[in-house]
Amino acid sequence: MLSKEQIARRIAREIKDGQYINLGIGIPTLVANYIPDHLQVVLQSENGLLGIGPYPQSSDINPDLVNAGKETISMVKGSSLFDSADAFAMIRGGHIDMAILGALEVSENGDISNWKIASGLIKGVGGALDLVASDAKLLVAMLHCHKDGSSKLRKQCKFPVTGVRCVHKIFTDLGVFSILPEGGFKLLEHAPGVDPDEIRKKTEGRLVIKGEIPEMTGFQ
Amino acid sequence: MINKEVRDAEDAIRDITDGSVLLLGGFGLCGIPEAGIQALVRKNLKGLTCISNNAGVDDFGVGLLLKKRMLKKLIASYVGENKEFEDQYRAGELELELIPQGTLAERIRAGGAGIPAFFTPAGIGSELAEGKEIREFDGRLYLLERWIKADFALVKAWKGDTAGNLIYKGTARNFNPLMAAAGKTTIAEVEQLVPAGELDPNQIHTPGIYVQRIFEGAGYEKRIENITVSP
Numbered sequence: 001m002l003s004k005e006q007i008a009r010r011i012a013r014e015i016k017d018g019q020y021i022n023l024g025i026g027i028p029t030l031v032a033n034y035i036p037d038h039l040q041v042v043l044q045s046e047n048g049l050l051g052i053g054p055y056p057q058s059s060d061i062n063p064d065l066v067n068a069g070k071e072t073i074s075m076v077k078g079s080s081l082f083d084s085a086d087a088f089a090m091i092r093g094g095h096i097d098m099a100i101l102g103a104l105e106v107s108e109n110g111d112i113s114n115w116k117i118a119s120g121l122i123k124g125v126g127g128a129l130d131l132v133a134s135d136a137k138l139l140v141a142m143l144h145c146h147k148d149g150s151s152k153l154r155k156q157c158k159f160p161v162t163g164v165r166c167v168h169k170i171f172t173d174l175g176v177f178s179i180l181p182e183g184g185f186k187l188l189e190h191a192p193g194v195d196p197d198e199i200r201k202k203t204e205g206r207l208v209i210k211g212e213i214p215e216m217t218g219f220q
Numbered sequence: 221m222i223n224k225e226v227r228d229a230e231d232a233i234r235d236i237t238d239g240s241v242l243l244l245g246g247f248g249l250c251g252i253p254e255a256g257i258q259a260l261v262r263k264n265l266k267g268l269t270c271i272s273n274n275a276g277v278d279d280f281g282v283g284l285l286l287k288k289r290m291l292k293k294l295i296a297s298y299v300g301e302n303k304e305f306e307d308q309y310r311a312g313e314l315e316l317e318l319i320p321q322g323t324l325a326e327r328i329r330a331g332g333a334g335i336p337a338f339f340t341p342a343g344i345g346s347e348l349a350e351g352k353e354i355r356e357f358d359g360r361l362y363l364l365e366r367w368i369k370a371d372f373a374l375v376k377a378w379k380g381d382t383a384g385n386l387i388y389k390g391t392a393r394n395f396n397p398l399m400a401a402a403g404k405t406t407i408a409e410v411e412q413l414v415p416a417g418e419l420d421p422n423q424i425h426t427p428g429i430y431v432q433r434i435f436e437g438a439g440y441e442k443r444i445e446n447i448t449v450s451p
Contacts, residue, residue, distance in 0.1 A: 046321065047247040047394050055450045063250065063442035064378070064390035070248035070445035081390060083397045083425075084247065084273075085329040088322030092341065111345070116298065121306060122318065124298030129348070130322030133341035164345030 002173045002191050002219060007141050009034045009219040011100055011171050014139060015041055022046060022091065022131060024101035024114075025069045027141040031100055042076075044096055046087045046127040051079030068127065088127065094135040101128060103140045103167075105157040108205035110167040110179040112140065113159040125162060132163030144172035144202055151204035153177065153185050174199050176216060184208045189216040221416040224384040226433045229259035232407045236372055238265050239292070243328065243373035243399040244272040244282060248445045251392030252281045253374040255409045255437035260285060267292040271328070271368060273321060273395055275299040280443050289313070295368075297321035320348070323365055325398055331369035332401025332430070340365055373403020376437075377426065380410035381417070384431030385424045393425065400430040409437040 002010070008030035015021065015035055022044045023029055032052065035041060043052040045067045052067055053074035060074065067073045090096055103114040112132055116123040132138060145151055153170065169188075170177040176189040184206040190196055196209050226232045233256060236242070246252030260268075261284050268291050275296055276283035285291055286304045293315040299305050308314040319327070320342045330338055339362035343349050353364035375396040378389035386408055388396060400406045408426075413436035 045391065047250070047391050049391050055448045058449045061444070061447060061449065062390060063444050064392040066248065066250045066391055066445070070250065071448040072444055072446070073448070081388075081393060084321065084325040084394045085398050088325050091322060116300070118301060119306065121309070123300055124296065124318055125320055126298045127321040129320035129346065130340075130342040133344060160347050162346050 001194060002216070005030060006219040007171050007173060010176070010216055011139060011141055012036070013218045014169070015039060015098070017041070019097040020044060020050070020095065022096050022099045022136065024099070024128065024131075026102040028100040028102055029069060031141070044087070044090065045073070046084070046091065048082050048084055048087050049075065049079060051076045088130050091127070091130050091134045091136065096134065096136045098139065099131045099134070099136040100139045100141060101131060103142050103152070104159045105152045105154055106140055106167050106170055107154050107157045108179070108185055109183045110165045111157055111161045112138075112163050112167050113157040114162050115160065117159065122160070129162050132166045137168050138166050140167050140170045142170070142172060144174040151202055154204045155206070174202065180208060186210070187213050189214050191216050221383040222428075223382050224428065224431055224434045225382045225413065226435050228435055229255040229409065229437065230262075232256065232409070232433045232435050233259050233263065235405070236260065236263070236265065239267040240265070240372060241269045241370040242271065243370045243403050244270055245373070245375040245394070245396035245399045246272065246274070246281065247391065247394035248274050249276065249281050249443050251376050251388065251394050251396055252276070253376040253407070253409050254440055255435075256374040256407060257281065257284055260290070261288055264288060265290055269293040269295070271295040271370060273297050273324065275302045275305050277445065278302060278304055280441075293317070295319060295324075297324050318348070325395060327365055327368040328395065328398040328402045331367040332398060335367060337364055337366045339363065369402050369404070371404050373399040373406040375400045375406060375408050377408055377410045379412045379414065379419060380408055380434050381414050381419050381428070382434065383416040384408065384428030384434050385419055386410065386426035386431065387419060387423055388425050397426045400426045405432045406430055407432070408434045410434065411440060412436065
């Protein structure tokens, strides 16, 4: 089983040179730490920034500079600032190449549920709903199971859906999956020490395992 | 130039009354109209409808209005872990309308731009689409969303001049320019107010036409929600 940091490291390998990327809150935020130095990519913050840099040194904290998680950040060279309507024009307008988001659940036909739910109440959705409706390639980072052990990879989402048929790939602590056009989670890689039978047991939706499944690498 | 300067926050909000509909700028606690919110709290108004991306925290920002039970309705994209909000919402004392952040921004932009409605892909297939018109364009489905306008908009900028021109700083811009245009009476508070002519017209983000009143706020706390630093 992978830690959250290891999931983030594995997803970072999906990033390609020249991409504009939006990272969601949670595991996706960690991905920024593992983007290889030789790639030129730009991270968007949907409150109004292209070019998120690392967290600042404590002497450089600026209350007028936060990311979508309301964390203090810095800007890289060549950054630009804009209002929130422009930020979402970039998202809906197909200018953002890839979005990496967390999720409560994903269904076998690629539906996603990623509201913020706490103590039984829907607390909001932020920009996630606009992102999942955009043309950006959508990668999901999440743990494979809920805290009660039930699967987050489901035939249908238990929680209200935020977007339909929009997820491209899912990265969990157990493996990497793509969504098949006809529906179903196709196992692409399994985590070290996790055999496909265990993944089958923990996947409620249709799981397709074809041939020899490689072990996940590139997260060390 | 028309002089928009007013004395202070109290003067600026003088005609906001019980039941007013307010646009409040800011994202989280970043770029919120601190002085205006504090003046509203002192006036202790009731039955307000606030359109704000977030609900603040328990003791700062929009959270202060919640704490004094001044809100009837909140229109937001994310309310987070605000205990006061949760209690009032569960008790049925507060209405909440959750809107995707991009749809919220565009609805406000549309309000200021005189566009009564538009189609967006956000929300298709979700419960937010219920009861809304759906139309297909070039093989994809889109939801009809309406503009948002309000009696008053309270926005915060870094610098402004007496003609109402505004310049924002960093990500404190967020919803402020959109709301400035969508308020019937827009009240801008700034950290530095200068005479008209002192700001470079090339650098203005919000032209003064959208601002009816402007004042320089004092003692900005600019509280940070999550301080994160590099190791």
